[in-house]
Amino acid sequence: MxxxxxxxxxxxxxxxxxxxxxxxxxxxxxxxxxxxxxxxxxxxxxxxxxxxxxxxxxxxxxxxxxxAAESVAAELAHAQQQVSALSTGRTQLTVAAFTSGGRLLLPAALTRFTAAHPHTTLHIREGEPEDTLPLVRQGAVDLALAYHFDGPLPVGPAPGDRLTWTPLLDDPLHIVLPHGHRLARHDALDLADLAAEPWVLGCLKTEAFLRRFAERAGFSPDIRGTTTDYFFARSLVAAGMGVSLVPSIALTPEIPGLSTVPITAPGPIRHIGVATLGGRDRPHVSAFLHALCEEATRNHGHGSAASPASAPGRGRGRPPVP
The missing domain is CATH 1.10.10.10 (Winged helix-like DNA-binding domain superfamily/Winged helix DNA-binding domain)
Structure with missing residues (x-):
């Protein structure tokens, strides 16, 4: 054994x-x-x-x-939840989310879910996908609101992986500039138009993404500041530190003195979805996933709703692989 x-x-x-x-x-x-x-x-x-x-x-x-270790951990966590429900009469649901996606989608989804499922106790954990997706595999969280840029999820598949990815929104990135910037009134910009500009960024992964797209455009970006918060990065833009690359859903709340310009297609996109663990019927997990899908559809103006071929509930499957 x-x-x-x-x-x-x-x-x-x-x-x-x-x-x-x-x-x-x-x-x-x-x-x-x-x-x-x-x-x-x-x-x-x-x-x-x-x-x-x-x-x-x-x-x-x-x-x-x-x-196998991940599967064992997930099964033990599920068994513990079932035993706890027998003794307390309440189910447990743990949801992980990254900051900007959680701010946009979680509040209304939580309100809708708790009204319909008053006997479920909710727990929320904030984290980036590279931290939360392994927790889904281990059963430490029931579902994770996560994202990936072009390419695979930040944590690749494991042997016998049961991780299921449900797409919610496509979240295009935009250029953020001071109002008085020479390019601020353009309808759209190519990244090559910004080759001479200093940059401040609100996410380390955005930096890697920017460098990849900048290389295709023929320049190396001059990065003057990196943060872990898009609001902070936009504040630095307003202070004249440079320009920034910000996902659509992270453009609120508004900061005075800033302009936002789309990137000429095909521009960089952040893909938002939900990771769950397949292989068993968990009604409370499915119900919360449905609430998130409804909220994503209601908020599709902040990004682009998933296409019909990959719409929530229809495009489930294994996450993208390298």
Whole structure:
């Protein structure tokens, strides 16, 4: 039999990339972590990690076992919820969300859901997709409002992955400039028009996205400021620090002295959706997902509603893969 504790240790090693960091997260010694992994390898008859001076990486067998560890954690979390519901008469629902998407979509969805499901206790966790999607896989959260730019989700699929992605909105990015800027009155701008401008950005992932699109446009952006908040970034633009690249739903509340200009198509887009764990019937999760889909449709003016082929409830499936 495979020891569940050893799977938990392997999952921590995979997450942190080293025995030392995994040990710190588990409050164990590095020696204890190494022994647990070695014992797992002996029970399986094969290596699960490849050790080097740069740390540890998973072997193919290790990847399979980490996928199993995620499934075990999710099943145990689900069982704990069921037992808790038996004793309290209340179901539990934990929702994770990134800041700007949560601010736009969660309040009305929460109001609608709680009115219809008064015996469900809600918990909200804020976080970026690279942090919250693994929590969905582990069963620590029931669904995550998340996003990805062009390309795959920030956390790729695991072996036997049951993660399901429901698209909600396409969220185009816009150029934000001071009112008096020479380009502020244009109907649309190409990124090449801004090659000489200094930039301030409200998200580290936006920086990587900007650099990729700027390279296609033939320039390297002069980035003067990086923040983790789009409102702060727009405040710096208003103060004359530069221009910014901001998703549509993060353009409110308005800041005096700023102009917003669309990017010439095809421009960069942030894709917003919900990650859930497939494979079981969970009515309260489905009900909250439906509430989010309704709220996304109601707020489609802040972005673009998902196309009919990928509309909420019809385009579910595995997330994009590299």
């Amino acid at each position: 495979i020891d569940v504790q050893r799977l938990r240790v392997l999952r921590a090693v995979a997450e942190h990339g080293s025995f030392n960091q995994a040990a710190a997260s588990l409050r164990l010694t590095p020696s204890a972590v190494s022994q647990q992994v070695a014992a797992l390898e002996r029970s399986l008859g094969t290596q699960v990690v490849a050790r080097s001076t740069r740390g540890v990486t998973l072997t193919r067998a290790g990847q399979i076992m980490v996928g």
